[in-house]
Amino acid sequence: MKLEQFAMERLQSTYENQVEFNLSESGVRPLTPREVIEDSAGCEGLLDQPLVYTQSNGTVDLRRAIASMYPGAGIDHIEVTNGGSEANFITTFNLIEPGDEVVMLVPNYMQTWGLSRAFGGTIREWRLVEDHAAGRWRVDLGALDALVTPRTKMIVICNPNNPTGARLTAAELDAIARAADRHGAWILSDEVYRGAEIDGAETASMWGRSKRVIVTSGLSKAYGLPGLRIGWIVGPATLIASLWSYHDYVTIAPGALSDRLARVALQPARRARLLERTRGILRSNLPLIEEWLTAAGGFHWIRPEAGAIVYVRYHHPINSTELVTRLRVEKSVLIVPGDHFGMDGYLRLGFGEPPGYNRAGLDRLRELLSTLSAGRPAEPALRPQG
Numbered sequence: 001m002k003l004e005q006f007a008m009e010r011l012q013s014t015y016e017n018q019v020e021f022n023l024s025e026s027g028v029r030p031l032t033p034r035e036v037i038e039d040s041a042g043c044e045g046l047l048d049q050p051l052v053y054t055q056s057n058g059t060v061d062l063r064r065a066i067a068s069m070y071p072g073a074g075i076d077h078i079e080v081t082n083g084g085s086e087a088n089f090i091t092t093f094n095l096i097e098p099g100d101e102v103v104m105l106v107p108n109y110m111q112t113w114g115l116s117r118a119f120g121g122t123i124r125e126w127r128l129v130e131d132h133a134a135g136r137w138r139v140d141l142g143a144l145d146a147l148v149t150p151r152t153k154m155i156v157i158c159n160p161n162n163p164t165g166a167r168l169t170a171a172e173l174d175a176i177a178r179a180a181d182r183h184g185a186w187i188l189s190d191e192v193y194r195g196a197e198i199d200g201a202e203t204a205s206m207w208g209r210s211k212r213v214i215v216t217s218g219l220s221k222a223y224g225l226p227g228l229r230i231g232w233i234v235g236p237a238t239l240i241a242s243l244w245s246y247h248d249y250v251t252i253a254p255g256a257l258s259d260r261l262a263r264v265a266l267q268p269a270r271r272a273r274l275l276e277r278t279r280g281i282l283r284s285n286l287p288l289i290e291e292w293l294t295a296a297g298g299f300h301w302i303r304p305e306a307g308a309i310v311y312v313r314y315h316h317p318i319n320s321t322e323l324v325t326r327l328r329v330e331k332s333v334l335i336v337p338g339d340h341f342g343m344d345g346y347l348r349l350g351f352g353e354p355p356g357y358n359r360a361g362l363d364r365l366r367e368l369l370s371t372l373s374a375g376r377p378a379e380p381a382l383r384p385q386g
């Protein structure tokens, strides 16, 4: 089995802790355990947590808390994983076999892209439409109908979407479910940004719209807790039982401290506070980044509806990977190139950090871009002959 490199994660893993300004993240500045627990007795309790293997598919209390967010789900519909990434991994590992087709909404987080291909599947791209007139990235349901066939094993969506921040409506999700049901396909809906909506209106979930729906999610983005490495899968009980046996091979169990902190984070009042903190950061930072983009000029974007990312089209004469490399090397700022989503000419800018930090990183991007717009030659000048 040959794994292609997961370009965006490789870039982040290599450089995110080396640059002065990391604007490659898609979530808000993470919390500490003290900020999650909020009281000293609770913090002491965490220190007394035995570092055992806890229930390997997630403690019953944690699975109960997760199940309560998905109407009709019980603890047998939930598998707790190490991050949303393990959730996506074991689902794809379990379902995709050579010859299968996977219809994938793009642009997207490219994990299931690389994994489906590694397991012998073929990707059929379903492109989001950049509809400036409507002011949103929208799905083309006619195109989906043409892509889904009896060979389709799985339809992959990310809602809210990474990298565009677009949010699909309940009616669009119903139409996707109908397209999947016509051919018996599974739907993998990655909802890790759900809860991080700027207007506070929670994104509709795919859960409950078909018998073959799998939702993956976790605490990394909307909750601001990526270092906990807690994710989950919601699905039919028989599939969940099978996925648990795949989890045995990959990580066995979530960390005992993480399972405990996740139970705290998902207590209803705390959960509401964590999500409100995230939305508050997004609401105050998004106007600042939009002001910056307008003032800098040369950018086009559709306002994201969720997540701490804005996906911008730029018009400067430089390839996106080259621009990102120069920005990192010359200015110590990390952002994500559109190339990593198969879309040169775009950049994904994270704005989840404090405003001064975002601004300082962006100002360095402007400095670099100004040298390009000033007509710097794209090719090195030819040496005089003779």
Ligand SMILES: Cc1ncc(COP(=O)(O)O)c(C=O)c1O
Residues within 6 Å of the ligand: 026, 082, 083, 084, 085, 086, 109, 158, 162, 190, 192, 217, 218, 219, 220, 226, 229, 230, 231
């Ligand atoms: C859509 C999506 N799914 C999953 C992940 C992985 O999340 P986690 O940190 O929970 O493994 C990411 C991370 O960027 C993501 O954007």
